[in-house]
Amino acid sequence: MAETNGHANGTNGQHAVGTRTIRPDGVDKVTGRARFGADYNLPGQLVGRVLRSPHAHARIVSIDIRKAEALPGVKAVITRDDFPDQPSEFIPAGEMMMNYKDVVRNVMAREKALYEGHAVAAVAATSVAIARKALKLIDVTYEVLPHVIDVVAAMAANAPLLHDDLFTAGVEPKPDKPSNIAKRIEIKLGDVDAGFAKADLVVDREFKTAPVHQGYIEPHAALATVSEDGTTECWTTTQGHFIVRAHCARLLGLDIGKVRVTATEIGGGFGGKTVVYLEPLAIALSKKAKRPVKMVMSREEVFKASGPTSGATVRVKLGATKDGKFVAAFAELKYQAGAFQGSPVQPGVMCAYAPYDIENVHVIGYDVVSNRPKVAAYRAPGAPISEYAVESVVDEIAKKLGIDPIQLRMMNAAREGTKAAYGPKFGPIGLEETLNSIKKTEHWNTPLRKWQGRGVASGFWFNIGGETCVSLTVNEDGTISLMAGTPDIGGLRASLAAVAADELGVPYDKVRPIIGDTGSLGFNFLTGGSRSAFSGSMAIVEAAKLIKADLIARAGKLWEAKPDQVEWRDGAVRPLGALAEKVKPMTVADFAKVAGKTGGPIAGLGRINAQGAGPSFGTHLVDLEVDPETGRVTILRYTVAQDAGKALHPAYVEGQYQGGAVQGIGWALNEEYIYGEDGKLQNAGFLDYRMPVASDVPMIDTVLVEVANPKHPYGVRGVGETPIVPPLGAIANAIENATGIRFTELPMSPPKVLKALTDKGLNKVS
Amino acid sequence: MARVVLIGNLAQLTGGVAEFDLSATSVKQLFEQLSALHPGIERHLEDGVAVAIDGQIVQDALFEPIGPRSEVFIMPAIAGGR
Numbered sequence: 027m028a029e030t031n032g033h034a035n036g037t038n039g040q041h042a043v044g045t046r047t048i049r050p051d052g053v054d055k056v057t058g059r060a061r062f063g064a065d066y067n068l069p070g071q072l073v074g075r076v077l078r079s080p081h082a083h084a085r086i087v088s089i090d091i092r093k094a095e096a097l098p099g100v101k102a103v104i105t106r107d108d109f110p111d112q113p114s115e116f117i118p119a120g121e122m123m124m125n126y127k128d129v130v131r132n133v134m135a136r137e138k139a140l141y142e143g144h145a146v147a148a149v150a151a152t153s154v155a156i157a158r159k160a161l162k163l164i165d166v167t168y169e170v171l172p173h174v175i176d177v178v179a180a181m182a183a184n185a186p187l188l189h190d191d192l193f194t195a196g197v198e199p200k201p202d203k204p205s206n207i208a209k210r211i212e213i214k215l216g217d218v219d220a221g222f223a224k225a226d227l228v229v230d231r232e233f234k235t236a237p238v239h240q241g242y243i244e245p246h247a248a249l250a251t252v253s254e255d256g257t258t259e260c261w262t263t264t265q266g267h268f269i270v271r272a273h274c275a276r277l278l279g280l281d282i283g284k285v286r287v288t289a290t291e292i293g294g295g296f297g298g299k300t301v302v303y304l305e306p307l308a309i310a311l312s313k314k315a316k317r318p319v320k321m322v323m324s325r326e327e328v329f330k331a332s333g334p335t336s337g338a339t340v341r342v343k344l345g346a347t348k349d350g351k352f353v354a355a356f357a358e359l360k361y362q363a364g365a366f367q368g369s370p371v372q373p374g375v376m377c378a379y380a381p382y383d384i385e386n387v388h389v390i391g392y393d394v395v396s397n398r399p400k401v402a403a404y405r406a407p408g409a410p411i412s413e414y415a416v417e418s419v420v421d422e423i424a425k426k427l428g429i430d431p432i433q434l435r436m437m438n439a440a441r442e443g444t445k446a447a448y449g450p451k452f453g454p455i456g457l458e459e460t461l462n463s464i465k466k467t468e469h470w471n472t473p474l475r476k477w478q479g480r481g482v483a484s485g486f487w488f489n490i491g492g493e494t495c496v497s498l499t500v501n502e503d504g505t506i507s508l509m510a511g512t513p514d515i516g517g518l519r520a521s522l523a524a525v526a527a528d529e530l531g532v533p534y535d536k537v538r539p540i541i542g543d544t545g546s547l548g549f550n551f552l553t554g555g556s557r558s559a560f561s562g563s564m565a566i567v568e569a570a571k572l573i574k575a576d577l578i579a580r581a582g583k584l585w586e587a588k589p590d591q592v593e594w595r596d597g598a599v600r601p602l603g604a605l606a607e608k609v610k611p612m613t614v615a616d617f618a619k620v621a622g623k624t625g626g627p628i629a630g631l632g633r634i635n636a637q638g639a640g641p642s643f644g645t646h647l648v649d650l651e652v653d654p655e656t657g658r659v660t661i662l663r664y665t666v667a668q669d670a671g672k673a674l675h676p677a678y679v680e681g682q683y684q685g686g687a688v689q690g691i692g693w694a695l696n697e698e699y700i701y702g703e704d705g706k707l708q709n710a711g712f713l714d715y716r717m718p719v720a721s722d723v724p725m726i727d728t729v730l731v732e733v734a735n736p737k738h739p740y741g742v743r744g745v746g747e748t749p750i751v752p753p754l755g756a757i758a759n760a761i762e763n764a765t766g767i768r769f770t771e772l773p774m775s776p777p778k779v780l781k782a783l784t785d786k787g788l789n790k791v792s
Numbered sequence: 793m794a795r796v797v798l799i800g801n802l803a804q805l806t807g808g809v810a811e812f813d814l815s816a817t818s819v820k821q822l823f824e825q826l827s828a829l830h831p832g833i834e835r836h837l838e839d840g841v842a843v844a845i846d847g848q849i850v851q852d853a854l855f856e857p858i859g860p861r862s863e864v865f866i867m868p869a870i871a872g873g874r
Binding site: 211450490491637 | 797799800801804839840844846847848849850851852853856863865867868870
């Protein structure tokens with residue numbers, strides 16, 4: 027029995043993959059039916075609220091909860107005493123590693139409060155008012171300690187120490203004194219000293235980026251219920267409900283099999299919902315109160331207590347020959363990790379020079395703790411910071427050498443066979459194609475006026491695969507139920523449904539995709555790393571293979587055929603040779619009618635550890651205008667070209683490009699955590715933390731480049747991370763083009779731009 | 793023999809040796825052989841690293857084959873935030 031390659035082959039030659047199909051979750055989302063984290067409720071539920079540290083750094087001398095517990099309506103109060111301490115053990119957390127010893131301290135402070143907003147206690151009560159009153163009755167005695175926020179200040183020898191048991195890893199000899207520098211890492215390729223000796227031009231600059239938040243619109247929310255026998259259920263807005271299950275079971279000493287987590291619809295995550303905050307608290311409170319407990323963060327809590335990304339200081343030194351060949355590259359990256367080690371400096375180091383073919387590279391990175399919330403992943407974690415600095419210097423070299431910036435990038439671009447600074451050689455990649463695509467746009471060739479500037483920058487992200495489990499079930503009427511175990515953030519359901527439709531030869535609208543809970547499928551790693559569509563579609567292909575093999579076997583028995591007389595082709599099991607004269611092909615719908623009589627339900631489980639993720643490169647082009655009187659920068663036009671490998675659902679891929687670009691615009695121009703001298707965040711709200719809104723940006727134009735990933739059955743590459751990488755550099759380059767001023771500190775907000783213009787005397791009225 | 797290169801700080805766990813010629817035919821054997829040579833690296837391999845075999849990055853894939861002339865890089869694990 028044979029199965030020819032049936033990819034993208036419907037019974038009528040129709041293909042869903044690569045088309046702009048209607049989104050299966052679209053109607054619910056535009057009509058308000060979709061249920062997000064805070065929309066879930068249970069009978070008898072209590073309100074959970076968190077008491078948070080008012081200090082950036084303080085020893086917790088004592089916590090007295092007796093008055094709060096005695097308040098009528100309060101059903102449970104929890105503190106550090108409700109969470110057993112954890113040994114030092116590293117686990118993956120998004121793109122970074124986290125230590126359970128730190129996780130337990132992050133969800134509930136133990137010895138010290140390490141940042142303003144650090145959870146110190148939590149209550150469950152019958153009303154919001156009672157919960158708030160109970161928080162005020164909890165008596166915490168603090169010994170306030172000196173704090174440190176900035177990364178360079180935290181690295182100083184006399185800086186206030188966050189952890190007296192943190193010794194810098196990665197240096198020899200091993201330090202005998204604790205430090206805020208958790209780790210030093212480096213990568214080396216070739217001989218940078220010899221490379222710089224060959225350079226005709228060396229540009230050496232230092233950059234500083236502000237800490238920013240992922241800014242998801244939906245705040246963290248969790249609802250938990252624990253029964254008397256310990257069976258636990260949790261509904262939460264998360265990028266990975268299997269990860270939530272694992273963390274909660276570990277932190278609370280529960281059997282994983284007794285914990286069932288459902289991922290609600292998610293209103294954005296961008297990496298920030300790859301870790302746990304409220305979930306273990308809600309479960310602990312429910313266990314104590316013996317009633318369901320619902321917790322929802324305020325926006326202020328989101329800013330103060332959930333993972334932003336690092337602020338950083340980056341030094342970049344790049345050498346080139348006079349004809350534009352990059353010959354040596356050095357960088358030193360210092361990233362804030364927040365209160366606990368584990369910044370994204372490692373990928374920052376690896377990505378810094380990834381877009382370029384350079385023989386001699388040396389990049390050093392430092393992971394540094396300071397009195398800020400523990401950073402969480404944020405889209406291509408670490409890469410926007412380091413690549414912003416590199417892309418700024420690349421642009422400066424282009425200008426100094428008088429070479430077109432796209433041409434300079436093209437001359438040095440990584441190609442298939444290029445040895446990346448972090449080790450391996452690239453397979454087929456599409457950086458050149460993105461540069462060519464940008465150069466061919468009408469946008470690139472449109473003239474600009476005074477105070478307008480144009481900038482270009484490229485970016486890279488690795489992409490990953492990972493553990494994935496999906497199921498396909500053929501229903502009695504021939505429709506297909508598809509279950510995935512990774513939350514749908516950016517179009518997963520539509521993308522997987524298209525693949526399932528094409529694999530099984532059924533119309534797209536006959537496939538109904540859902541996101542299953544942790545009790546419904548085998549383990550799934552989270553939605554992150556640009557993996558869910560890549561890995562999920564591979565798993566769908568595997569599940570469909572099982573179904574097709576089953577149907578071929580059933581047809582063989584029905585037709586009393588020999589194995590070589592039956593094959594799967596063009597969406598149906600087909601008889602071959604003389605048999606084709608006697609029987610008709612059977613589709614999935616045909617088998618559905620006789621499923622019971624031919625062996626029972628038809629289903630396939632795809633379970634893989636997906637490998638072969640192909641990196642995605644992108645190039646962005648931006649036009650902007652600087653207002654010399656106010657320093658305000660207005661984005662006039664923006665074009666993204668990025669390699670998707672194969673766009674399963676082009677509209678969703680374009681959405682990823684647009685969303686990443688807009689987040690990058692915010693990072694470049696306005697967003698920043700502003701701390702007072704007291705170490706407290708001064709702009710914990712969207713009025714003062716300025717994210718771009720629709721009226722701030724033009725339509726983001728997109729160019730889909732498709733250089734197939736040979737390791738994926740459809741050629742897919744992850745697309746969600748890369749588009750946030752180039753905007754920072756592209757905008758800095760455009761502002762330089764408009765004003766002649768090279769800005770080396772983000773955000774390039776109106777006060778900074780105005781000051782720079784004023785200092786240079788560029789905005790005087792003539 | 794496959795050429796094996798340790799990227800970044802991993803060589804600090806092997807006395808500064810960053811390159812090896814090993815007869816491993818799978819990632820599992822690669823980890824076993826490296827751990828036998830340098831026991832200090834074993835836990836780091838278990839905690840999660842990425843392995844690039846002839847340019848292709850794999851993670852948590854003990855049975856992934858390694859050819860006799862493969863070029864193998866062992867590097868920190870990679871994930872992502874989207």
